[in-house]
Amino acid sequence: MEADKRGVQRDLSKEWGLMGAKIKDVAALARVSIATVSRALGNGPVSADLKERVEQAAAQLGYRPNLSARRLRSQQSRTVGLLVSDIRNPFFTAVSRSVEDAAYRAGMRVILCNVDEDVKKEAMYLRLMQEERVCGVIFSPTGDTASHFRPDRFEFPVVMIDRAGPPGVTDAVVLDNMLAAQQLVTHLIERGYRRIGGLFGNSSTTGAERAAGYEAALMAQGLPVAARFVSPNVDAAVSAVKAWLAEPDHPDALIASNGLLLQGAVRALMEAGMSIPGDVALAGFDNDAWTGLVGQGLTVIEQPVYDIGTLAMEMLLSRLENPSLAKRKMVLNGVLLTRGSTATKQV
Amino acid sequence: MEADKRGVQRDLSKEWGLMGAKIKDVAALARVSIATVSRALGNGPVSADLKERVEQAAAQLGYRPNLSARRLRSQQSRTVGLLVSDIRNPFFTAVSRSVEDAAYRAGMRVILCNVDEDVKKEAMYLRLMQEERVCGVIFSPTGDTASHFRPDRFEFPVVMIDRAGPPGVTDAVVLDNMLAAQQLVTHLIERGYRRIGGLFGNSSTTGAERAAGYEAALMAQGLPVAARFVSPNVDAAVSAVKAWLAEPDHPDALIASNGLLLQGAVRALMEAGMSIPGDVALAGFDNDAWTGLVGQGLTVIEQPVYDIGTLAMEMLLSRLENPSLAKRKMVLNGVLLTRGSTATKQV
């Protein structure tokens, strides 16, 4: 029996049961110092004998260390921040899942933030990351934030994903967007399409890079370029494509620079009563689950979504181990999945 | 100028710049006590004069409070845990987004955990929630955990979503699953289908409830019941449905008890070269983005996904304010979205 300072007699192992035990209580029950408890439960050097006793006491009390206290004292949060535009974008959903898996595997926790392609929210969440004293951040920034990003403003390393800022500013894991867009365009050309329109997101470097690849591929063949930029969301794509289709000389093929825009394009085509690829061929980015299911399937560039998160996390961990390393940019390749939406053009 | 205990002279406002400032540094620069800083930055009573000075000093130093310290001292984490089976299930993606929105609005943070319908992971993450000293948890448990759940084992309240345990054990926000399944079946019957198969998840109470509704609706009409239970993932659904379709007297209509199973059913039907609804009609749960895009659209029960998260968070906050309130279960209704996949049966 113990009498704590409130003078309440309590049998730690029974009456208090499983809740609210602190290291001190464990120490008392195991008849050791709190330092020994800390070491026994952590990785300190403790004799097997005492370790046993401590573990038993801890189990008996249902002791759970207070992570805030631990983090404060040890000065390390074992936490990473993950800032994405919107978790509902399947690309980010998949990435975030793999980041979480990798993080928990490394004994870290992740704080997920939806920044909605909004510079203000980005700044706010970045501030929050400071307050959390995260050890690092995995970040998919808007074009604006990416281009002005000052890593020296933060005391944690940043790994950018999907989008990268100026070279050498932060680590990054990105797709070879130019190449991927070129592949898509080349494929459409091979299939007989000539008036190929491109729909791109207007807020990220990714959209811009894919547009560049699109243009390059068309110009190399002397074909006309028709790129349009919209907010990266379904509704914006729907109205843009609808308007486009209403024009007299509209494209006979369309590429969409991400899964959301692709979805919008499909919807617009359906609502306009046009067939794919009969009236307009369609291809895009992101092998989202549904793309294989609509019509004869949609031709897409598949990104290694799960790997992107895993690699970003690895990059972050290696940066943490070796802060002075030169900044690295890892460029991945997408793979072209050919499906019915880009069947050879019928004349 | 200040000389800190390390004897290093430093001009706080310039040389140290924006990093690593602590409350003590702000106090020194503003020439007030640390308590005043704390109050000025929090909501304590401080004269406008000093408040101004403190804020300026804080801004100059780029001071950011250390949340671990704050949480330790104030004994409140302002954090909620969110345990879902897999964030990649669009239902949980949407719910989690709304939980996060609501949480940040309430000045709270959320820790997201993917438990993969795995009892071990559930236990592990629940333990982690204890260590984080979260103020509450929003939880979508496996049937197993739900039925044995002992809220007294945890020092935080739990709100279950999508699935509920025994009545009165925890708060919960759920769909009226029986009713929704009945609506689906009734609709199919009205459209002329008679051999209606049901595909349900085998690990949650939700699947069971929907199966019950399905059975009730069929039995009320004296129609045959054919329910099959599978792991709640796409691949399991694909093979189950494929096998089913290969049987001589297979159903002429199918309902799938969630978005993942529905997706699997579509894929199986496509791969078997069967048309929807010509060969087999199809309906299911969850108005995932793609369901409007395949074929003539898929008939589904739409759940108020965003609301579910918002309401769960509200319920949690109200529970926090009033712990002694009786346990509440909020039952929401889905809405039937009729689309081409359940067009009237052609004979």
Add this chain to the structure above:
DNA sequence: CTGAAAGCGCTAACAG
């Protein structure tokens, strides 16, 4: 290997 003691950075009494 073990214990005593000193804080991590902050908030909340308690005095003035």
Add this chain to the structure above:
DNA sequence: CTGTTAGCGCTTTCAG
């Protein structure tokens, strides 16, 4: 309204 003081629960020197 403001400053002083005492910890929150834990890890980590520093002695023994």
